[in-house]
Amino acid sequence: MNLLTFDIEDWYHINYPATDFSRYDREEDHRSLLERLERILALCRDLGAGGTFFVLGRLLEKCPRLGERILEAGQELALHGYEHHLLRDRGPDAFQQDLERSITVFQKIAGRPPLGFRAPSWSVGRDSFWALPILDSFGFTYDSSIFPIKNFLYGNPTAPLHPFFPRLNGRSLGLLEVPVSILVWGSQRIPYSGGLYFNLLPLSTIRFFAGRRLAQGGYNLFYFHPWDLWARPRELTRRLQARWLHLRLGDPLSKFTAILRRFRPTAMAAEIERLKGQAGSAAPAGDHDR
Numbered sequence: 373m374n375l376l377t378f379d380i381e382d383w384y385h386i387n388y389p390a391t392d393f394s395r396y397d398r399e400e401d402h403r404s405l406l407e408r409l410e411r412i413l414a415l416c417r418d419l420g421a422g423g424t425f426f427v428l429g430r431l432l433e434k435c436p437r438l439g440e441r442i443l444e445a446g447q448e449l450a451l452h453g454y455e456h457h458l459l460r461d462r463g464p465d466a467f468q469q470d471l472e473r474s475i476t477v478f479q480k481i482a483g484r485p486p487l488g489f490r491a492p493s494w495s496v497g498r499d500s501f502w503a504l505p506i507l508d509s510f511g512f513t514y515d516s517s518i519f520p521i522k523n524f525l526y527g528n529p530t531a532p533l534h535p536f537f538p539r540l541n542g543r544s545l546g547l548l549e550v551p552v553s554i555l556v557w558g559s560q561r562i563p564y565s566g567g568l569y570f571n572l573l574p575l576s577t578i579r580f581f582a583g584r585r586l587a588q589g590g591y592n593l594f595y596f597h598p599w600d601l602w603a604r605p606r607e608l609t610r611r612l613q614a615r616w617l618h619l620r621l622g623d624p625l626s627k628f629t630a631i632l633r634r635f636r637p638t639a640m641a642a643e644i645e646r647l648k649g650q651a652g653s654a655a656p657a658g659d660h661d662r
């Protein structure tokens with residue numbers, strides 16, 4: 373099973389340490405974001421790929437066209453939070469307010485509530501597992517916010533590597549958690565399917581890892597952002613100090629195209645029943661916590 377996801381946000385929606393770009397929200401008209409989205413939708417159409425587009429509620433409010441175009445293209449619209457805040461910085465009360473606001477604007481555009489959620493910067497971690505019962509209570513069918521390795525910004529190095537119904541305080545939720553796909557190699561967990569890892573690995577390696585993950589009985593969950601496939605917005609490259617975050621190996625667009633041709637991914641919603649069928653109950657930090 374191969375799943376394709378996009379986090380639809382603008383260039384300043386990043387949570388790297390010591391980068392608060394939120395002031396740009398006032399001046400940005402999101403025209404270049406919409407252009408990038410159109411190119412992504414056209415690529416998916418031409419390559420016969422389905423995708424899930426997790427969009428910020430704040431963006432749907434300011435620029436409903438983003439959500440409308442995703443739906444018109446026959447792709448899945450889902451939520452990426454309200455603003456691009458790490459959940460631990462919001463806390464449960466503010467998170468609930470964010471969801472209420474985001475779901476209201478989502479429903480205006482889609483005519484139905486969202487099925488899926490992804491937290492900004494994969495920020496459902498040990499300090500924010502409280503978000504899972506909240507998402508369940510808001511009626512989400514699935515969440516895809518857990519990154520089962522640890523890097524400088526996010527991650528849960530012991531989280532399950534398969535879809536699961538999160539078990540918290542002895543109770544299993546009806547919400548399905550679909551972690552990002554990670555390859556297990558010996559005792560190592562290796563990310564490969566998006567973001568920095570997709571940028572830094574050669575295409576042949578990504579293809580090999582994704583094939584091996586399928587052979588192990590797992591799924592591939594690819595994830596991208598609007599600026600991943602072409603030159604990055606000038607504002608971002610000018611303002612982001614950590615130059616290594618811009619490193620890329622090979623042309624990202626041809627890598628992306630090759631992966632879509634080889635793996636023919638679909639949207640999360642199209643596979644949700646199959647994912648549920650594979651899921652058991654598990655603690656989000658891993659079953660050693662049982």
Ligand SMILES: [Zn+2]
Nearest residue numbers: 379381492493
């Ligand atoms: Zn994001």
